[in-house]
Amino acid sequence: xxxxxxxxxxxxxxGVIGAGALVYFTPAVDLHRERSLIDxxxxxxxxxxxxxxxxxxxxxxxxSGSVGSIPAGLDWPGEELLGDMQAxxxxxxxxxxxxxxxxxxxxxxTEETGPFIEWALxxxxxxxxxxxxxxxxxxxxxxxxxxxxxTRDFQELxxxxxxxxxxxxxxxxxxxxxxxxxxxxxxxxxxxx
Amino acid sequence: MKYLxxxxxxxxxxxxxxxxxxxxxxxxxQVSVSPIAVTDARVMDLTFSAVPGDGLLYTNDGESxxxxxxERVGELxxxxxxxxxxxxxxxxxxxxxxxxxxxxFSTRSEETELIRGKALTNSIWHVYLPGRGTILIDxxxxxxxxxxxxxxxxxxxxxxxxxxxxxRITTAGPGSLGTGRLTGGNGQFADLTGESVESLNxxxxxxxxxxxxxxxxxTMALPVQAASQ
Numbered sequence: 001x002x003x004x005x006x007x008x009x010x011x012x013x014x015g016v017i018g019a020g021a022l023v024y025f026t027p028a029v030d031l032h033r034e035r036s037l038i039d040x041x042x043x044x045x046x047x048x049x050x051x052x053x054x055x056x057x058x059x060x061x062x063x064s065g066s067v068g069s070i071p072a073g074l075d076w077p078g079e080e081l082l083g084d085m086q087a088x089x090x091x092x093x094x095x096x097x098x099x100x101x102x103x104x105x106x107x108x109x110t111e112e113t114g115p116f117i118e119w120a121l122x123x124x125x126x127x128x129x130x131x132x133x134x135x136x137x138x139x140x141x142x143x144x145x146x147x148x149x150x151t152r153d154f155q156e157l158x159x160x161x162x163x164x165x166x167x168x169x170x171x172x173x174x175x176x177x178x179x180x181x182x183x184x185x186x187x188x189x190x191x192x193x
Numbered sequence: 194m195k196y197l198x199x200x201x202x203x204x205x206x207x208x209x210x211x212x213x214x215x216x217x218x219x220x221x222x223q224v225s226v227s228p229i230a231v232t233d234a235r236v237m238d239l240t241f242s243a244v245p246g247d248g249l250l251y252t253n254d255g256e257s258x259x260x261x262x263x264e265r266v267g268e269l270x271x272x273x274x275x276x277x278x279x280x281x282x283x284x285x286x287x288x289x290x291x292x293x294x295x296x297x298f299s300t301r302s303e304e305t306e307l308i309r310g311k312a313l314t315n316s317i318w319h320v321y322l323p324g325r326g327t328i329l330i331d332x333x334x335x336x337x338x339x340x341x342x343x344x345x346x347x348x349x350x351x352x353x354x355x356x357x358x359x360x361r362i363t364t365a366g367p368g369s370l371g372t373g374r375l376t377g378g379n380g381q382f383a384d385l386t387g388e389s390v391e392s393l394n395x396x397x398x399x400x401x402x403x404x405x406x407x408x409x410x411x412t413m414a415l416p417v418q419a420a421s422q
Contacts, residue, residue, distance in 0.1 A: 007196050011203015018204065019211035020308065028305040028312075032272035059267045060250055060281065062294075073263035074250060077283060081291055083323055089250075089279060089296065091271070099271035102279055104296045104319045106327060113326050113380030120319040120329055124277050124300035128317045130329045130376060149376040151317065151331040151367075 031125040037095045045159055045186035050121065051093045052103070052179040059102070060089035084110045090179075092121060101126075109135075117143070119161065119181070127152030129183060131161040141165070147185065159185035216341060221310025227362060227390045227412055228370040234387065234414035239284040239320075241295065243393055243409040246402075248282035249294070259403035276301045284320065284411070293322035295411075302333065312337040313365070318389075318411065326380020330389045330411070332373030333366040343398050353400035364390045375413055387415040 039047040052058075061070040063086045064079040076082075085108040092101040101123035109115045117133040133145035142164040150157050162182040168175075229236065245251035245259050252261040254275045255268035269277055277300040284293045295318050302313035318330035338361050347355035364373045368388055377385030390412045397405035 004195065004199050007199045008203040008206075011200040011205075012207035012210065013203075014200075015204035015207020015209070016211045017207075019208040023211075023215065023308050024306075027303065028307055029276060029301040029303050031276055031300070031303055034273055059252060059279065062249070062281070071250075071263050071265040071267070073265060075263075076249065077291065077294065081283075081323060082294065082321070085321060085323065087281070087294065087296065087321070089281070091267070091269075091274065098273070100273045102269065102274055102277065102298060104298075106319065106321050108321075111326075111380065112324050116327060116379035118327060118378055120296070120298070120317060122277070122298040122300070122317055124274055124315075125303075127315075128298070128329075128331065130319075130378070132378065148378060149329065149331075151374075152315070 033125045034094055034096070034098045034100050041184060045184050048183050048185070049095050050100075050103075050181040050183065051095065051097065052090045052181075053093065053097075054176040054178060055174065057091040057093065057099075058088065059091065060087065062087040084108055092123075092181075117145075118148075119145070119163070121181070121183075123153075127154045129154050129161070129185075131183075133161070133163055147183075150185075154185065156188050157185040158188070159183065215307065216345070218310060221337060227392070228368075228372055229388055229390055229412060229414045232388075232414045234416060237413045237415060238287045239292070239295070239411040239413070240287065240289070241282045241284050241409050241411075243395075243407040244404045245280065248280055250281040251278070252280075253278045258400070284322070293320060293325075295320045299334075304333075307337070310337045311335055311365075312340055318391075320411075322380075324380075326382040327378030328382050328413070329376045329378060330373050330413075331367065331376070332364045332389065332391060334363040334391065335365040336363060339363065339393060339395070343395050347398045347400050354405070355398040356396065359395040360392065362390055362392045364392075372414075375415070377415075382415070385416055387413055389413045 041047055062076040064082050069076050088105045090103050091099050092103045094100050103121040105119050107117040119131045121129040128151040130148045131145045132148050133143050137143040142162050145161045147159045164180045167177040252266045254270050280297045283291045284295045286292045297318050299314050299316040302315050305313045314334045320328040343355050343359050365371050372388040375387040375389045392410045395407040399405050
């Protein structure tokens with residue numbers, strides 16, 4: 001009887017330790033990571049290119065008074081609240097066309113505190129880039145912007161973001177082109193030893 | 194044979210004891226009072242219905258309890274984004290008047306440690322308030338108390354639902370006081386930084402559809418000149 005009782009106690013001990021080890025050592029969340037595709041710039045910083053294929057990467061287009069809101073059934077607020085502000089949501093891909101994150105683009109030309117265009121690019125395993133874009137595109141068809149802030153991997157970085165619409169298809173009959181975002185990000189200088 | 198059976202029973206009892214200890218651990222309580230309740234900064238409150246169906250758009254991997262909305266929205270099924278949710282909702286002021294929209298990106302965090310009562314999510318709010326400007330809020334949220342006090346009791350309930358009162362701060366960082374980091378974008382908020390805290394107030398939850406009655410609150414502490422304009 002004492003032997004059985006000792007076995008039971010040992011089993012309980014084993015159960016507590018085993019369950020504890022399982023919970024402690026098994027990652028509750030294991031995020032997928034795509035290989036980084038980064039070019040080192042000659043004047044410092046890293047360049048990463050993000051791509052959005054249209055229309056398949058578009059999750060939302062919200063514009064008051066527009067009949068072309070996406071997705072179908074979207075009940076977007078009226079102009080009396082949001083004016084001409086256009087909100088868009090996209091999936092974001094790397095240069096290998098693999099989805100690596102999601103992004104929002106907000107733009108308004110009649111906002112009373114000043115027109116704006118801005119991006120928030122959210123990469124689940126890395127962090128978020130918050131960028132402000134210039135209102136007018138260049139004659140070459142791109143729009144420059146600055147990194148306003150970043151989170152996690154992007155927190156200490158400064159740099160620029162360039163937005164460009166590229167017409168043409170990628171082999172898909174329904175393709176309307178793509179948006180490319182070129183992020184050139186620079187890490188702060190470390191202490192000089 | 195009887196020793197083997199006793200050992201197995203012991204292991205099961207031990208594992209159950211561990212899980213009970215994890216669930217009832219009194220040392221992992223979450224605060225319900227905002228860490229920015231006392232501040233020199235001007236505080237701005239935004240509220241929203243935290244029921245996904247009440248929002249403008251919600252999407253996830255399409256296989257979770259809460260289903261994407263509207264029906265034809267794209268789902269986040271790709272490996273890199275499968276642990277993420279995107280939610281778009283109207284934001285109201287404290288009187289319930291719509292004052293803007295918020296886009297929330299949430300991703301389950303690899304820093305989750307259930308043994309320490311941390312069910313963490315990295316989330317971003319991209320906010321537009323007409324007539325005021327834009328804001329980005331970066332926060333780490335801890336949903337452990339929400340899981341423990343709402344979701345698990347709903348699953349245990351014979352009716353597969355939960356009713357009660359739950360009110361907790363979900364923001365747990367990255368600020369040292371457990372506050373989120375606010376970055377002003379355009380308009381009155383341009384070039385400002387501040388702190389923020391998000392809280393949830395739940396009254397009903399269903400295992401089949403997720404939150405049934407739940408409101409959220411974003412409290413933002415901004416430099417005085419920005420909030421008073």
